Amino acid sequence: MAGEKLLTETHCKGAKAAGKVFYLNDGGGLRLRMRPNGSKHWIFRYRFNAKEKNTSLGPYPQISLKQARDKAVEARALVIDGRDPILVRQVTRAQQAVAAESTFGSVARDWLEHNRPQWSIHHYKRNEGLIRRYLLPTMGHLPIDAIGEQVLFVALKGAYDRGVAESARRARAVAAQVFSFGRATHKCERNPARDMADNPYFKKPQVRHFSAIAQHDVPSLIEDLNLTGDQQKLSSEVVCALKMALYTGLRDYSIRAARWGEIDFDRLVWTVPAFRMKSRREHEVPLPTQAVTALRQLKPLTFDGPSSYIFASASKHGHLAENTLRKALHRLGYKVTVHGMRSLITDVLNERGFRSDLIERQLDHLERSSVRAAYLRTSFLEQRRDAMQWFADWCDGKGNPPASNNVVLMKVRP
Numbered sequence: 001m002a003g004e005k006l007l008t009e010t011h012c013k014g015a016k017a018a019g020k021v022f023y024l025n026d027g028g029g030l031r032l033r034m035r036p037n038g039s040k041h042w043i044f045r046y047r048f049n050a051k052e053k054n055t056s057l058g059p060y061p062q063i064s065l066k067q068a069r070d071k072a073v074e075a076r077a078l079v080i081d082g083r084d085p086i087l088v089r090q091v092t093r094a095q096q097a098v099a100a101e102s103t104f105g106s107v108a109r110d111w112l113e114h115n116r117p118q119w120s121i122h123h124y125k126r127n128e129g130l131i132r133r134y135l136l137p138t139m140g141h142l143p144i145d146a147i148g149e150q151v152l153f154v155a156l157k158g159a160y161d162r163g164v165a166e167s168a169r170r171a172r173a174v175a176a177q178v179f180s181f182g183r184a185t186h187k188c189e190r191n192p193a194r195d196m197a198d199n200p201y202f203k204k205p206q207v208r209h210f211s212a213i214a215q216h217d218v219p220s221l222i223e224d225l226n227l228t229g230d231q232q233k234l235s236s237e238v239v240c241a242l243k244m245a246l247y248t249g250l251r252d253y254s255i256r257a258a259r260w261g262e263i264d265f266d267r268l269v270w271t272v273p274a275f276r277m278k279s280r281r282e283h284e285v286p287l288p289t290q291a292v293t294a295l296r297q298l299k300p301l302t303f304d305g306p307s308s309y310i311f312a313s314a315s316k317h318g319h320l321a322e323n324t325l326r327k328a329l330h331r332l333g334y335k336v337t338v339h340g341m342r343s344l345i346t347d348v349l350n351e352r353g354f355r356s357d358l359i360e361r362q363l364d365h366l367e368r369s370s371v372r373a374a375y376l377r378t379s380f381l382e383q384r385r386d387a388m389q390w391f392a393d394w395c396d397g398k399g400n401p402p403a404s405n406n407v408v409l410m411k412v413r414p
Contacts, residue, residue, distance in 0.1 A: 017034055021033060026072075030069060110181070130171045135175055212337075213329075215348065236297075240298040240311065248285050250285060255325075261307060284379060
């Protein structure tokens with residue numbers, strides 16, 4: 001065999017192109033193909049199933065003479081073993097392509113895009129953020145089918161030990177859904193994240209409910225929000241957004257990303273599109289006079305057509321950023337959350353005898369009873385208008401007891 005190896009590196013480098021394709025033979029089926037344009041390519045010639053075939057081993061000089069000989073030996077061994085080198089290479093490439101699409105990162109991205117149409121923007125960003133911050137740095141480049149509990153534990157432990165325990169627990173739950181999607185799409189066979197659901201290391205942090213502003217602090221908050229000029233610490237957009245949270249009970253994101261086209265100043269109704277609601281259903285919100293006044297005052301500053309943001313800002317999203325309203329409340333001296341204003345509305349209206357149905361509808365809470373939800377289809381819009389106007393007046397210190405038709409009479413058992 002050694003006597004058949006006719007080529008040297010000097011021969012390969014010095015070979016000159018001719019007017020047609022020709023070959024320099026190295027023996028054993030290996031030869032260097034020369035094209036008229038000067039390109040050089042290693043070819044392995046063999047017989048398989050009584051047919052002569054050629055397979056490429058790569059270009060010269062990227063593939064050296066020694067490397068080409070080694071590749072030829074491997075190809076020759078496949079032929080002796082009854083396998084076609086061309087078919088083996090095609091299968092290998094297909095497996096590599098599947099492997100490249102089967103990393104945890106690629107499967108996670110597919111999972112996000114698959115569910116994006118059904119999720120709210122907020123839900124999508126939350127899941128994408130958990131994956132990006134806590135899972136991809138450790139596991140993103142790894143084949144999903146090769147990831148076990150040990151690798152996942154290392155990824156989550158780093159976040160848990162840094163003090164973001166709840167985020168680590170949520171990241172595990174998201175990882176479980178990614179692995180479940182991977183199994184459904186035949187990218188993996190196990191779900192180590194589900195197996196880690198009861199891991200005692202990741203202790204559930206103590207639940208902290210949203211802090212609600214105390215009823216006796218509401219008059220001072222209204223006074224702070226109504227300050228003008230140099231006395232006002234907050235921007236006009238933030239002031240108006242906080243008033244909307246107080247006078248409507250909408251969630252933080254539903255407010256911050258609002259557009260002017262959602263406000264109907266004739267009907268005095270704010271229609272929030274379904275994709276910005278947690279319930280994933282369109283929500284009509286009656287606007288008390290105080291809210292309408294605040295919006296009319298802000299409109300000259302941010303209105304630039306129906307699609308423009310009401311609470312515009314220089315953030316990357318074009319509207320007030322997450323945590324802006326909470327930080328604004330803290331800056332005013334109220335260590336509460338914007339979400340806590342929903343608790344305030346619930347407490348005040350319930351204590352004054354307003355119907356629980358309309359309160360729940362105002363806050364866009366889903367009916368827990370599927371039977372009751374099927375029959376209770378009214379939006380209580382006008383009743384909610386009366387209730388929220390009363391609440392807004394109460395916030396301003398001029399609320400009166402609610403009308404009797406808003407009260408639910410409770411029977412007391414003997």
